[in-house]
Amino acid sequence: MLSESIVIVGGGHAAAQLCASLVELGQGANIHLVCEEDVLPYQRPPLSKAFFKKADESIQMIKAQAWFDQHGIQVHLANPAIHLNPVKKELQLRSGLTLPYGKLVLATGTRARTLPAIPQGTENVHFLRTAKDAQALRDQFSHLSSFTLIGGGFIGLELAATFNALGKKVTVLEVAPRLLARSISPHLSEHVLQTHLSAGVDIRMQSKIKGFEFEGHRLTRIELETGHLDTECVLVGIGAVAEEALALQAGLTCSQGVVVDESLRTSDPHIWAIGDCTRFPYHANGESLRLESIQNANDQARIVAQNLCGQASKYQPTPWFWSEQGAMRLQMVGLFEPELTQVMRQGANAQSFSLFHYKHDTLQCVETVNSPMDHMMAKKMFEQKVSPPPTQVSDPNVPLKSLVA
Ligand SMILES: Cc1cc2nc3c(=O)[nH]c(=O)nc-3n(C[C@H](O)[C@H](O)[C@H](O)COP(=O)(O)OP(=O)(O)OC[C@H]3O[C@@H](n4cnc5c(N)ncnc54)[C@H](O)[C@@H]3O)c2cc1C
Incomplete structure (x- = not known):
């Protein structure tokens, strides 16, 4: 059990996953979750979809209050962090409460532009x-x-x-x-x-x-x-900007996002950052990136949990994302960039297809429309770092399953 307390700022997907991963690693006690909103962490994706379909559709909590209680995680709702002092290692909340910390994680997400x-x-x-x-x-x-x-x-x-x-x-x-x-x-x-x-x-x-x-x-x-x-x-709906006010106030390096290294540590050795608010080094192109996706929030949370528990881990993601727009389910793996060579694989009907994008012979990105199996296979290709020949990918008679191990 960690003796020093961990303070997590932000009550969204990344913060909730971090709590869950710390519990899985045997660390529940001595965690404070500081939330600006007055509800426990909940699923955001349904807010633009199912939430409007039924007038009584409720929001979906990621974890119930009983779960936080069971694991001894102290949740501070409707009590945003307003001042971070990295020298004294203290966080001040709006209520006036001051939380000392051994390690602090920023998971403050974004705000609407x-x-x-x-x-x-x-x-x-x-x-x-x-x-x-x-x-x-x-x-x-x-x-x-x-x-x-x-x-x-x-x-x-x-x-x-x-x-x-x-x-x-x-x-x-x-x-x-x-x-x-x-x-x-x-x-x-x-x-x-x-x-x-x-x-x-x-x-x-x-x-x-x-x-x-x-x-x-x-x-x-x-x-x-x-x-x-x-x-x-x-x-x-003109996009979102990283919520980095607290990080800036504390003197942490920010550049349209809280800047972190591969282990997701900020410019202060005792402070990490995860989720939509982070700008991290992206191994695939050597540049830095800020992503707004559930995959990024959850995977970064898992990596930081390991680092906080002394298991040195680096974040080297294959980004993936989905969006449901009516009957259209879009799924992407990898990142699209201009000047890639596109190969199309037709699905069962005109409303389903997949686009495989190559840079020279290497698969860079796969976009699928109403083709969840293709998306799953594409994720495997990225995991296994295989780039099947375009001629095979484009042939609907060649099962994608046969192209991955
Ligand atoms: C309507 C909608 C639909 C979406 N659909 C999809 C989808 O289909 N697929 C997908 O991959 N992604 C989707 N996303 C994006 C996804 O929800 C985000 O990428 C994800 O929520 C990021 O998690 P996070 O924890 O970094 O930030 P958030 O979930 O935004 O949580 C940040 C939290 O930090 C709190 N906070 C900020 N400052 C402070 C402070 N000073 N003190 C305390 N708390 C603070 C905020 O109030 C907020 O609760 C959608 C987002 C929205 C809004």
Whole structure:
């Protein structure tokens, strides 16, 4: 059992997984979990999907209070950390409580990027990061017939599909020439666009916003370069920024994310960081990376748990991600980058296929649409570091299973 206390800041996926991994490694006592939100860690992905399908759908806790109690983990809800003193090794919470620590882990995630031209508190403008955000949107949902989504990112498109399927008129304003351009290939962008359009979502690409009109505390009209759009309710989904305020205040190195080394240690030897808030060295291209995904949050938490327990471990991930947009299940393994050679493998129907992307002869990224088996096989290829010949991958008669050990 560790004698010095471990303080974890942040009550999201990474923090919850870290608690679970520490318990698995026999370390439960002497852990403090400091949460800004007033609920225990919960699953965020359903907030843009299942949560709106049923008015009484509740949020899904990752672990129950009884689990934390059973393992002696002290949870501080609705009590954000406000000051970190790495010299004294103390963390101060909003309530005035000061927690001394032996080791501290930052798992503070991200916050939604805002638009300065929209005043805070505008009644019909929403963001979606937390259960509270989702609840506020769902409270208004049944009274509204139309929604405008600013930004065609993953969360925006998931919501667009969910709301459209529930009979709402949805307009998506995307400034870029293609959807999800930083994360997926042009071929997949086009497929996603066409799928949403044919389902009835009004997606307007290259929509440049010139300004907003308000009536009282409501945003009523969006001025575009090409005209204007009257709106009932707006959801801003223009990405997220790392929540690094505490790290910056403590003098830790940050660069659009808390900078960590391969063991996920920050510039202070007693402080680690995990999940969406971290910028870590990415072994595959020698650059640094910040990822927003469940895989990244959970895997980083497991690595830090090992390091805290004296088992030196490095984070060398194969990133993978999924997004459910209506009937479209997208799954990615590896990272897409421009100028890769694309090989397509057709699935059972036009709505299912996989794209294998190669750099020279090496597999860099596999994108699958409604092809979960291909995704599983692709993950194995990355784990086993095998790059099957494109001719075999593209042949639907060659089972992918036969190409991995
Ligand atoms: C609507 C939605 C849908 C998503 N869908 C998917 C999906 O389909 N697939 C996927 O892979 N990923 C998805 N994600 C992303 C995924 O949820 C995140 O990558 C994951 O939650 C990151 O975990 P984290 O612990 O780093 O951050 P978070 O889960 O965001 O948790 C961070 C926590 O830290 C708290 N915090 C911040 N500052 C402080 C402080 N000073 N003191 C105390 N607490 C603090 C925050 O309040 C928050 O609770 C989705 C995210 C959202 C919002």
